[in-house]
Amino acid sequence: MASPAALNTLQPGDALVIVDVQNDFLPGGSLAVPSGDEVVPALNALIARFARLGLPVVATRDWHPPGHCSFRERGGPWPPHCVAGTPGAAFAAGLALSASAIVISKADTADRDAYSGFGGTDLHARLRDAGVRRLFVGGLATDYCVLNTVRDGLAHGYAVILLTDAIRPVDLAPGDGERAIAEMARHGALLLTSGDIRGSRMTASTSALLTDLYQLTMLQAYFDGGMTKTASFEFFVRRLPQQRNFLVAAGLEQVLDYLETLRFSDAELEWLAGSGRFHRRFIDWLATLRFTGDIDAMPEGTVFFADEPILRVTAPLPQAQLVETRIINLLQFQTMVAAKAARCTLAAQGRLLVDFGLRRAHGAEAGLLSARASYLAGFDGTATVEAGMRWGVPLYGTMAHSFIQAHDDEAAAFEHFARSQPLANTMLIDTYDTESAACKLAGLTARLARDGIAIQAVRIDSGDLAENARRVRTILDGEGLPGVRIFVSGNLDEYAVRDLVAAGAPIDGFGVGTRMNTSADQPWLDCAYKLQEYDGQPRRKRSEGKATWPGRKQVYRRRDAAGHLAGDLLTLLEDRAAGEALLAPAMRAGRRLAASPPLAAVRAHAAANLAALPPALREIAPVETPPVTVSASLRELADAVDRRQEASTPATY
Template sequence: MTGNEALSADLYQLTMLQGYHQQRMNDIAVFELFVRKLPACRGFLVAAGLEQAVDYLRNLRFTPADLDWLSGTGFFKAEFLQRLRHFRFTGDVHAMPEGTVFFPGEPILRVTAPMPEAQFVESRLINIVHFQTLIASKAARSVLTAPGKTLVEFGFRRAHGGEAGIFAARAAYLAGFSGTATLGAGRRFGIPVFGTMAHSFVQAHPSESEAFEHFARANPGNVVLLIDTYDTEGGAQKAVELASRLKSSNIPIKGVRLDSGDLADHAHKVRRILDAGGLTGTTLFASGNIDEYTLARLQLAEAPIDGYGIGTRLDTSEDAPYLDCAYKLQAYAGIPRRKRSEGKATWPGAKQVYRRFDADGLLAGDTVTLVDAPCAGRALLQPVMRDGELVEPLPSLDRIRAHAKNQLEQLPDYLRVLKDARGYPVVISSELHALAETIDREQGLIPGPKSAPARPLS
């Protein structure tokens, strides 16, 4: 937790808080985080980032330095800033477990807290949950496209900042990747780390053969050679020649890496060279602007590639760089609230999502309804925090990863495709429709006699 974490927020969060403070609007509010619609060619999303969101909420504080800076902006009254010295998150959180598959219109996280607390955390919660969900959802597509392959997150250098690179590695591993090339993510989250060599190492030596041998003797337990600096098949042949020289030192060549050109064609040729040279156990690893679409083409070509480094297009979610993600007020002071903005209307009240399964255990449909409305299916939002503290310890990353694997196994075939995924049925319950209509009539937004006032939330 850094000293300026509290300032990872938009200015309007604090200007609104000053207004709430002045009017003493401290009643309980309910906010929900959800995604309005899927990006093109996507059939589902994978929830991620809850652990970091909870860490933010538990440790949220304004430091003296934060308050001094805020005072200097001229926006805030001294008495309000004094109140912020004691600002803490004391509310409740319900959320879908990380790794859960979800769909548009479904709340994946619900905050119930005094209005100033619930309002203020909006920006950072979206920032954390949106990004990891974005990356986990894209990574899951590669996992489904290339089952059984070693997939390594390779994108730190082109991620949009250091935190993004670390969180992308976590999100990809959560979704089923084998590991990351990023040391910081390995240390922080216990993710397996993978690494080979760069072209510069080869170029720095008088010959490719000498570079390979120096690397192998320096890293005898992890000899993965990048063979395409000059000529891919020529590099493969040099790897075979090196293997015979290393035999007396008991140093095996673990793998070779391809990073350019027609990967399928090179892979077939290199595999033949390695096998003919007795390196049948040496793996082929490929990188270079790979994403799920590239994987699909390589799978179709039956390329004999054992693993892939997937970087830029994953860590930037190149084909869908953002989600239409929102965090909206659903109730205040016990009364359901509803936004009616054109194209951005919300369903009022605190909600739960229930999931149904078919006879084969595959996802069959979801229902979004009020938290106290009876509904068949499995409730997806679970209690995470109560009164600002964890209800129980959060699951380990390995447990989250196992949950995500189970979720992907439950996807029906029509959601596994990379393009034109058919819409998954998400039903808005009759209770929610009725409540929305009641609120709209109360506000004079639809014609007809006013109904009984919207009932307070239980």
Template sequence: MSDPSPLLTDLYELSMLDAYAADGMDDIAVFELFFRALPPGRGFLVAAGLEQAVEFLETLRFGADELDWLRATARFDRTFIDSLAAFRFTGDVDAMPEGTVFFADEPVLRVTAPLPQAQLVETRLLNLIHFQTVIASKAARMVLAAGGRQLVDFGLRRAHGAEAGLLAARAGYLAGFDGTATVAAGRAFGIPLFGTMAHAFVQAYADEATAFRHFARSRPAGLTLLIDTYDTEAAARLVAALAPRLAAEGVTIAAVRIDSGDLGAHARAVRGILDAAGCAAIRIFASGGLDEAKIASLAGAPIDGYGVGTALATAADAPALDCAYKLQEYAGLPRRKRSEGKATWPGRKRVVRRHGPGGTIEADTIARLDEAVPGEDLLRPAMRGGSRVAGLPGLEAARGHARRALARLPEALRRLDPGRAEVTISPGLRALAREVDRALAERLARAAGLA
């Protein structure tokens, strides 16, 4: 992926940096990124987007043309703009590895860096982590619903822009999809590519039989024929008749695709037609308006795989989550936001997971970083001194991590109407919040006395 401009940010990030520079505010700050709540129908989320976040932080630079444009706006102090020429991210990042299952309020990523650096990166980090996490979480539900049947991303044409389509393919693959139809995702991320044919191809020929023969001879590898352009069952009979003739030419029909109508009923009829003709090896692939609920409803149908588009690439039922990036510490002192309905827990934190029998996820605890809590730490080093740590997992490793994480979900969280995970706040973190509140009250009282 090409590096986006550092101007792909909110105006207030630059406004705050200008003000920080004027006041010499450059001590170490700690920000944490988390999701405040799970949407209805979600029992968990799947962390994704860390690879792109790290790439963004490693390559963040202001070019001469961007600095010239900022000067021309006359919005900022020129000395401040000049200083941006040397801007680099030099901080540390700790994060949940991609593919980690997590829950509401748990820090997914922590940035520790000089305040201006940690502040500027807020908007793009949220943009990258939020989107892929939304898609990976949706994809994971489809993976669970599919029960091991093939899943392919068909979502590019309905995605909200080119980058969204590309990253949706990545997030879906990370969460357990088998591949994508998006060619650029195959090039960028090494995701397996799958494709069939469009109805237009069939319509362009005088009849289906001719269309099928020409496509088969042109594209014999992994051949899948689309059979619902006119009459699904009639086309299935054509395929059954054509299969031995093509086999004599060394061409094997791998699958047929059904893209409309009652997918379960059509699949049962097509399976009967193919089996009766000795074509039991031809698989049935279904697409057309599918989501996890529809996939689950087709569990008893003879369908071997699914193509999913809109519901995946737009996470249609929950396209946006309440994701935040908040200051937790500055200049060595814990900080806490007290806004109504949006209060945060102060300081640097751990997320510690306890597992039950067979490795099943049992409960999580959010605790102070220096607090002794037994269990597995979910936040791991991702960057140190502005560079990624050695051995930061890539996409295939993240995919394996997601597969293991989903296998460890308790049954109550695997359902499409899930229960809620047990997440507790540690005594040490609650005590720290009380200390921060007392200190804030004292400062406010002193300030009021000076007013």
């Protein structure tokens, strides 16, 4: 029997089954389930968790032909709904299903209805083939399709967990939904909420307590004082580091994930209550806290400069305040790494770039997110395997010196690896003597070729990389192996890559690790998340050296005739100006407006942004950046806010 901890912990053999979250069942649809759209955030949070663990996600849908037997025109109980191929049959626009989701269409013939996802479909066979043993079920509607799907799942022998915060009933008769839940429980379904579910590799990053103490102490003071009106905060970088001509926005997807799933667990609330710092009424209020605000942001991959907000949060003040710490944590790190990686990309001038930095990254989350940020910014792939599973980042790997050392003969090690990895082999040749190893490898190629095996590349990880590459290239070419590429690694960054390229070294690719993943020459950004407006009034910080521009803002980008970036205008949101508005709506009322774009699309956007930089800004050496002009209206507002603040502050002597 499963332990209590295992009941809410995701593990191999689990699958998420999303029942009929389609437009016609949402408010405004032809067969709307009251508040049916409220299931989407909880389901999206679970979709992300299942995806991170490589667990299957199933989405069932009604897929009726015109004139279906369930329609009133045919004597059925329902108005026409979910007709195949119509907008009403489409999944909810905010439901973040990936291309890998298993879609099950049911009731797709005119004379057969099916409330259950198992009814007349191959769902059971597909789950069985995937090794699924336990189902997590949510969707619409509790008292019809969810009920019947759960009953059939239990009948087929699956353990079933009903996600009670991710279902909504039709309730044709008052109480139908509650009776359906009770019936599912009687049949053996376990009742949990999405917030109860924990991934087998969940970390502290998923906890609402991953914040600074002062966020919670301020929240209680806001709560006690009734300060819950709308506030706007903006995240920006005060000044560019001396070594950076630009930055690259990254981390928005993780911020949206965090906001959609933000909630305090029972264990966290119990711990806070036991700390003695907070009173019971506040703890009870925290139990209901969800993010219900709006997010406007620059798309990931957008190049930006100092003082430009890349994200704005507009929400009730306590919500907007609480999320400060984690938002800074997520945006600062990925933006910092993406900028570093973009500089490596520019320096490499089209040569292969692979992230090698996980092992010396500052923690597992940092290593994983730096793999994402570097790929976003132009790297070709990563050695971090989980990044391949989560985001589809191409994976590259070679071998360690230990593999060579474990063999008594270096040539035997090469042959062993080549025969094990005939389609993807890069041989590490500097364990003992680089040139000698290149000769040994060349001597193996004819024997391997007879078995259809070709050596793809060699890797050099030490010494004078440029000189070693020249000597190895000479050996390989002399042996008739011009197609074997040379890949180098070892404490590389954009400066080393630039110098190797400038030296004309015959190098085809670079493994860049620690110095990129830690942004070694600039391991932090002077960034901030500051209040810009509260209760309709612009706000401004005037601290020495840290003054902010008040109000909600927009950035307009101008380009020259060649399409290069010519300069940005920082102005008020309500102003209109020439150029491209960079901040766009990403979330409204706590819900994403659309699924996040694939990482490949974000990468393409970043590449276009880098290509649009003026040649001087693409250089590794620091140069004067294009001016970020502050509009006259924004300056006038700052003066007005200062005068208002001074007038409200009594003079002291």
